[in-house]
Amino acid sequence: MLKNDIYILFVYLILLAISTIVVYTSSSYLAYVSNKPDFYYMISHFSKVLIAIGFFALGYFTNLEILKKYSFYIFFVSLLLLLLVLILPSPIAPEIRGAKRWLNLFVMSIQVSDIYRLAVILLISFISKSLIEYKNFLTIFLLVFIGIFLIAIEPNLSTAGMIVLIFLITSFYIGVNITLIGLIGLVLFLLGILAIYSFPHAMARFSSTEAYQVLQSKVGLAHGGLFGVGIGDGKAKFLYLPDAHTDFIFSIIGEEMGFIFAVFILLLIMFLVIRGLIISYKLSDKFFEASVLAFAISINIAIYTLGHISVVVGIFPPTGISMPFISFGGSSLIVNSFLLGILYQISRLTRI
């Protein structure tokens, strides 16, 4: 009798608990200055945590055969959503800080690129066998590229880049011709550079004037040192570090809990990634599509985590990359939970 990899669930729940605490401590002052109760963002986040657990369960119980059948529909719906978010007027698709990324539903606002990320991962996994044919691969790539282009002009270059990375690395795992991937990668890289130059806000992030956020992130980390200043006693969140509860949440972890605990959290997430890769490896003979799916899910988590931390320590320029399972933000958390739920389901197929 094969069992689920219970560690995935266990680590997932620990991360959610940590997330709730860290979101609270990093957002309390922000809530205070906007004349809200200090746990305002934490409550909002916690409700999404509960929803996310629901989506984890949904991912766990979903019949993958049915999901496979509908994967194309999901993809096209998400593409449609990307189009809608650019077209629709303000109350439904508001422009926040110069970008149209969110769709305002009645209960919560969702970042449609997260849904698109989910759709791409599902699509390329379920049709992975046919992708080895380079014609099919190019067709799918062009389809995916439409969405990436739409995301890029929101503008949200970092997410576009992340999805491209996930797509290309997964394609490599599937076994698509490496030259082809390299060529596409090179073209997209050049396009990306072109895009950076054409969007003023993106260019600004590479220049030194926007280095304030990164400096503050580093100052916060240094303030924490080896063991941290203690949960709640961090100083960077007092508006020194903008977006402390989303794009720079790892900096708050480093400040309040110290280097050791920050690395511990990083290892927890990497534990999920490695479990996912092992599952993917074990399944590669019998269940190729499931193997690809496990791989894509793991890579997705890994790339986002490393991307987030790279920004926090100043390797990458500050772009809005949230930390999986930790950052404040509903849609990203829900999508990642759903994918992890699927990984949990797949883990049943093999013994680690």
Place this chain on the structure above:
Amino acid sequence: MIVIIKLFHIQILDSKYKNLAKNQFKLKITRFPQRGTIYDRNLRPIAYSIPRLMVYQYLDSVVDYYGILKYLKIKDNTNSKLPKLLSDDVPIEYRKFIISPKERGLFAIKYYKRLYPFFEISQNLVGFVSDMDGMEGLERSLDMYLKGSVGYEEVFQSADGKRFYIPYSNKNEPKRGLDVITTIDMKIQNIAYNHLKNAVISEGANWGFVIVADPQSGEILAMANYPNSYKNYSIQYMYEPGSTFKIFTFAKALELNLISDSDSVFVNRDGILVDGYRIKNVEKTSGYITYGEALSYSINSAFAKLGITMGGNELYEIARRVGFGIRTDVLLNGETNGILKRRYKNIDIANFAIGQGFSINGLQMVMAYSCIANGGYLVVPRIILKIGDTLYSNRIVVRKCFSSDISNKLKLILLDVVERGSGKLAKMDNIKVAGKTGTSQKFLDGSYSDDKVITSFIGFFPVEYPKYLIYVVLDEPKFNKFGGTSAAPVFKRIARDILKYQTLKF
């Protein structure tokens, strides 16, 4: 792996960010202490500090601007740039009203405002404070007691400028300065100031001062100066004393047995010639008079002769003995030494004997006359009764200057000056006053001026047991150019009002 190394580098190794964190998150703020109060001897506050708010406007449009101005009772000064000071005199209770809501566009800073209820009459004596430091007068000389000490507190400041108190942080409470009770009596100060002011104005004098002291204890009761500034003329200015010094020439002659009470001296209406210089007399009489009468009418030639007889060393000794040429060590700022030198040439000795050719400060003369009034003791002038909890009530005797026999003789002669001599205008109906007039010529451009003089009168009462000693000095009076006519009446008015006040009090 790379990110972990980088993370380790930032969090543990690189001290640059650590230092930034240290400086950025902790703010050391200074807490200023409340300055001590200066009281007069009857505990009327002369200078005290109260917490007040400085209210600044930092936004162009302030919600309900005129309503607030009216509420805070402040005037609008529209011309200045933002942030502009609206008022520095807003009561501390209004703080909440001013700083909330923050969008109102105002902010308030707490500080201690120094108030001087008797500013006009005591300005020259009390001085002022700049920032935290006493700059002149009592504020300066008592600064170390009044100042207190600043406190520090480490607070955390958020990026939007809010301050948070760190529990258990390094904290150093400010210490309030000590209160000081002075010997000044503000009622007497007021009397002295007003009569002085009137005299300086009506005589067209440059400046003037009045010192009122208790000759027994050396306590200074009033120190009035006019015109108003932060200069205390009574101790910070040097001038030649003139005839008020003659009593000491006389005293020395008595001690040396050069003269006795009944000895007569021949005086010539034209004065005498010494080394080719003429020592003139004001009183145009000739013939034999006693030395007592010579003092009463302030006959220069008689005292010039007496001085030459005893010699420069003896004059120098008596002047030093009664305290000239050295600071009185009063606890006030900027006292001058005066200039006192041994003299050897006859003309210099003659001038010395009549109070010319050397300079003093006003308080030195007061203390020298106190010797006569109190039975012969030179005491340290005192302006402090109490600092904090420490009493300073003992009189400090520098030395015994005169035997009681000599001092009694001097008193009687000074009484005579007022009863029938040059000090007649200081004479009072119901109380016996002893005193001496003084008119010193100013030494200008190499010679003594007949026109520019310093007139003075110094006297004490009641003669039987002197309680008050008053010294009035006027610089360059334009109309009455003799101490007997310009300064003695001021003395009388002040003495009269003091007596009136004292009868009311007892």
